[in-house]
Amino acid sequence: MFLPHTDADREAMLRTIGVKKIKDLFEGLPGEHLFPELDLPPGVAEMEALAELQHIADANETTGELISFLGAGAYNHYSPAVVDSILRRGEFYTAYTPYQPEISQGTLQAIFEYQSMIVALTGMDVSNASHYDGATAVAEAVNMAYHNFRGKRTKVILSPGLHPHYRETVHTYTVDSNILLEGEETPLDSGPEALIPLIDDNTALVAVQYPDFFGRIHRFRELIEAAHQAGALVAVHVNPLALGLLEPPGDFGADIVTGEGQSLGIPLSFGGPYLGIFATRQQYVRKMAGRIVGETQDARCQRGFVLTLSTREQHIRREKATSNICTNQGLMALAAAIYMSLLGKNGLRQVAELNFHKAHYAAAQIATLDGFELVYDEPFFNEFTVRCPRPVAEINEELLSYDILGGYDLGQTRAGLENHMLIAVTEMVSREQIDIFVDALAEVAHD
């Protein structure tokens, strides 16, 4: 399948090579188990494959069928039709990393524009072309900070407000290093200041999240000042959509901004592919991992774009590279670039406001219910934590019979958070649907 060869082609080609049959090309292969029979289902035609995949897809209940209040790092947002229509252009999606700039200006300029819009959004100086996702972007921030101090500072402070998957990923990445991870056990309700006593002259990085995993918007000025006084770097992990409204981390002193870019027009797709955002200050640009596109000129004195600063990267520096990353999330960065261009200055604020107001409406309604209580006093964006009168798993099971996808069960992540639900409200739900949710919560409050 997908082979253009005719019998005559094969014959002529084999003759040119000087062998009789295709099998002869494998003559010299060592090993006893050559040409194994693969026990796979026999191949099928396109229409059969589509029918089968449709059947599998139908076994899933989607956010189109359910009213979704599930977030926790992946959000149900609207992606304008333009985004996918451009992503389907073969010139974009069937190309690879733009190693040959003269025939890759489309990809290169789109990434350059992506970098520029990330810089605008975060208030930082430079952005790379992407990481795999929010979690690996945080892990790369830890690596960058550690190498920034040439391994002489070994402490990294992780806020307990960082997404648990991100913290777990950092643990996995650093297990064989001498990096010490601290801070995750600080009390949840004491805010970022609780991390300050941990900062010392062995601290390479303090990593926080904005809004944090529990939805809270913290102020980091004091923490960042303390970190900088000790000579440490600070990484702020963002939901880029929230930056449509919120003060950008560049304005309050962040050294690194990482983010999960899924909220910029990328479908939920059961967890990936998403988009790892990474931006930093100009002074650290050579320490940053990943591809970077820069502007230059061609032989005809026209503006053009190329991959640059590649002496940081694995294909040049090998074991001394800033990271092993090679293939990144090119098409997802393109999606985000299209999304940000479409919405622009006002559209991004508008969608951020919709999220903010709807989430606050939902929170206010839920807070009036018997047995439900908003846990934190801090301001929030589109997600908030609610203490429920019953285990969240039980509530969610009952909500499903109302065609509602309930919030995330925080009891899975940390002791003391049993019966805590993390509720996300985006522009995708209407007031009516919020009301249905609130009524359903009232009904399922007690068993």
Added chain:
Amino acid sequence: MTDLSTSLKIEPTVFELSSPGRQGHSFPELDVPHAEIPKSLLRDDLPLPELAEVDVARHFTRLSQLNHGVDTGFYPLGSCTMKYNPKINEATSRLPGFANIHPLQPIETVQGAIGLMFELQEWLKEISGFAGITLQPAAGAHGELTGVLIMRAYHRARGDDRRVKMLIPDSAHGTNPASSAMSGLEIVEIPSDTRGNIDLAALRAECDETLAGIMITNPNTLGLFDENLRQVCDCVHEAGGLVYGDGANFNAIMGISRPADCGVDVLHFNLHKTFSTPHGGGGPGSGPVGVTDELAAFLPGPIAAIVEEGDDEEPPLYGLVTPEKSIGRIKAFHGHFGVMTRAYTYIMMLGGEGLRAASEHAVLNANYLQARLRDTYKIPYDRICMHEFVAEGHWEDAPDIHALDISKRLMDFGFHPPTNYFPLIVPEALMIEPTETESKETLDAFADALIQIAEEARTQPDLLQTAPHRTPVGRLDEVKAARELVLCCWLPEK
């Protein structure tokens, strides 16, 4: 041959196209009461561009036209397996039942998705011979890091803390040493012998009690199946080390040779290469990792599994589990599901026979091109190759011509150049991987172009040195880019 230079003009950036007051997308009116937003939290300004929808659609369409992709022409980029990406993959991965599901939904509501992951794991096991698979890694390099962390965890679990040395052949891809270094290993480079195999004597000399393992690529980056593979694996195993396989070149061996049968312990796949999910202009990829039985307990979670057996009436219940000695999570959620659905579609359509035919024809195409070019270009390791081969882009009687000039000139013929300057052990490398989806006509046109360029190298060298001539932009100044570092459009001062 497309002449892009006359039909297209340099495209302004989105910032240059911006006009205050435009907005390319609008949302429904707010249907809930206004909540108070604390002023102190708000940003002053958001310096994003402002464009109408038509501006954005045209801008990115025009940008796309400045690209060469598999859909526009031959793309023999060695080591990258730029095969045709079936359009049906794009349709299936976008089915609402796949695109619109949340990774943290209750498992009862996503049985189709987890079941698909489970089956893909089973298929990859069958194709590779491994006992366990994780689909979580995001790309090949991420799979390498995962695999190396598994190797380290295995040694540590046996109380063996001395194993800090990773052997890496000099032909290896840069991600191999970079991945090993990221997990804190010391790298020792192993030379290749005159036939392009791993040098056994050099290998033996490094096989001691500090050996964590070796990272091999088979077929290797010269496109050659290592004739000493068994001895290499045995030697490493006898010293207590493990063998990591870089599966970037799996397109040569589907249904032909299974890495686990050859003695490989851990291997990553590149679904974006071998299994035809597109490359996306530089990702997203997907880098599942397969391991032997002995290592399966160390795989990162979550892994799709049957958590309740089915029977005649009920299908099994699929769930996501984390192995007992897992190295932990390697990224958020479950991996690039949208890439998995594409690979699943591809494997389903081809079946076992089709996969083998794909590999056989990939090898046929590479050997045909090698045969057509052998008299014109030096092939330093000249024997039957697998899915790719490496030629030298340099001649003694054309001393000023380099591989890069040949590559740039190829663009004038409408072809994407081969991989340049990799592997490092071949001077002026041109690494050519045609893939199975290209016809004899395309291969002939490409060979003819390379033969003509070889002629031009002697007769009109400046034609090569100033190439390309027919692309939207001419040769770009990479030194200027690195010196001046303009990494972002002009934005208003804060």
